[in-house]
Amino acid sequence: MPLKRDIEFVTSGARGWAENYADEGDLFLRIGNLTRDSIRLDLSDTQRVVVPDGAEVDRTQVQADDILFSITAYLGSVAVVPAGLGRAFVSQHVALVRPSKKQCLSEWLAYVAISHVGKTHLETTGYGGTKVQLSLADVTSLPMIVPPIEEQAALIEFLDHETAKIDALVAEQEKLIALLQEKCQAVISHAVTKGLDPNVPMKDSGVEWLGEVPAHWEVMRLRNVTTLNPSKSEVSHLLRETEVSFLPMEAVGDDGTLNLDRTRPIGEVESGYTYFREGDVTIAKITPCFENGKGAVMRRLHNGHGFGTTC
Incomplete structure (x- = not known):
């Protein structure tokens, strides 16, 4: 069934609030807080904003279990609002969908949205030239697969567990890659400043950050050799x-x-x-x-x- 058959409402976020960014204020959720391969919000780089006087905020303030969709870039990015987030609003580039939960759990809707089925729909439904975007109708036309609620809950538990394991493996691999990159840089730096013979006589290069170089090497400025x-x-x-x-x-x-x-x-x-x-x-x-x-x-x-x- 289409997503629109099991939601209370859908809206896009607040417009023109950028001039109200502040260190102290309410959370302002943007496209960067949504990820393409997870239904969890990324709060590592969250902007805060002071709500403008007289602003209509009721429909753009998020609640736990709301689903957020990117609608102007990185189409297919989706996240579920967790409990305990505090007062937060969404930007105009994010669609806020509030499920009725009569037939689908929020996490299930989000997992379907980031699946191949959901991403294909969201990425190919967008309109525009250099800046592809989605309308709210495009979002709510997303086709949903609807198992019984009990089965949805079991599938959510399984997916949470499995994706968390994969995320942990990815984090470990990223640490290893960073260490290997550091080692690669160290090997290059040593070779181009010290050479291959550890016993060769050394001399002061005359450059503070360079230190000593092999005594038979010359040190020149780039402009003298290029x-x-x-x-x-x-x-x-x-x-x-x-x-x-x-x-x-x-x-x-x-x-x-x-x-x-x-x-x-x-x-x-x-x-x-x-x-x-x-x-x-x-x-x-x-x-x-x-x-x-x-x-x-x-x-x-x-x-x-x-x-x-x-x-």
């Missing part, structure tokens, strides 16, 4: 219709990988973009990309040349 921002005249001999690789910032991974799916004619990118060629090293120069160490060696460029973001 050409920074090479001239675009290197491609002046090519036809303006020549296709070259085009890499906006999102095409460069934090791990140095490149997405080379995009190409553009030189004539379209030679003005306003950064030029590079096969074998060049690129480094992001603005935060947060710079802080994340985003950069790469340019390999397998289309026709040996490319252009990308000026950042």
Whole structure:
């Protein structure tokens, strides 16, 4: 049956409250508090807000067992409001559904919503161009699978137990990945500053953060061994219709990988973009990309040349 057959009401959240954000205030639940693979709210980054004077709050204030749906981004993100949350409201990008519980338990409705059946409906029902969104009617048309209440309760208990085990395993793997990444960074740092021979004579590098380096090494500034921002005249001999690789910032991974799916004619990118060629090293120069160490060696460029973001 459609979700609308077992709800008291559905509404979207409060609009225009952003200017009322405050350190002290009521919880303001946004899309970021909903997760795509869990029915639990993520409260690690919750905004607080002071309710504007005269605001209509009755229908946008959440209660325990309400179900929240993302309706403007990350469609398929759903969460159930837990008991004891306190006074909280939802933003305009979140739909609040209050079940009547006559035929379905809240947790069961939420699990169906994040299942393949529910996600497929929510992700394909959305409308719009660059910004896909859901209407409240789209949300309440979500097809529900309805076992008897007792069976729903048993399935909820099973899913809570199994997903908690998987979440714990994921957390352990994330810790292991973080430790391995630290080890990888330590290995790289040691090799490029100390070399491979532990017995080689060392000398002061003259750079405080670098410390000692092998005595037979030289220490130079980058500008003395490279050409920074090479001239675009290197491609002046090519036809303006020549296709070259085009890499906006999102095409460069934090791990140095490149997405080379995009190409553009030189004539379209030679003005306003950064030029590079096969074998060049690129480094992001603005935060947060710079802080994340985003950069790469340019390999397998289309026709040996490319252009990308000026950042």
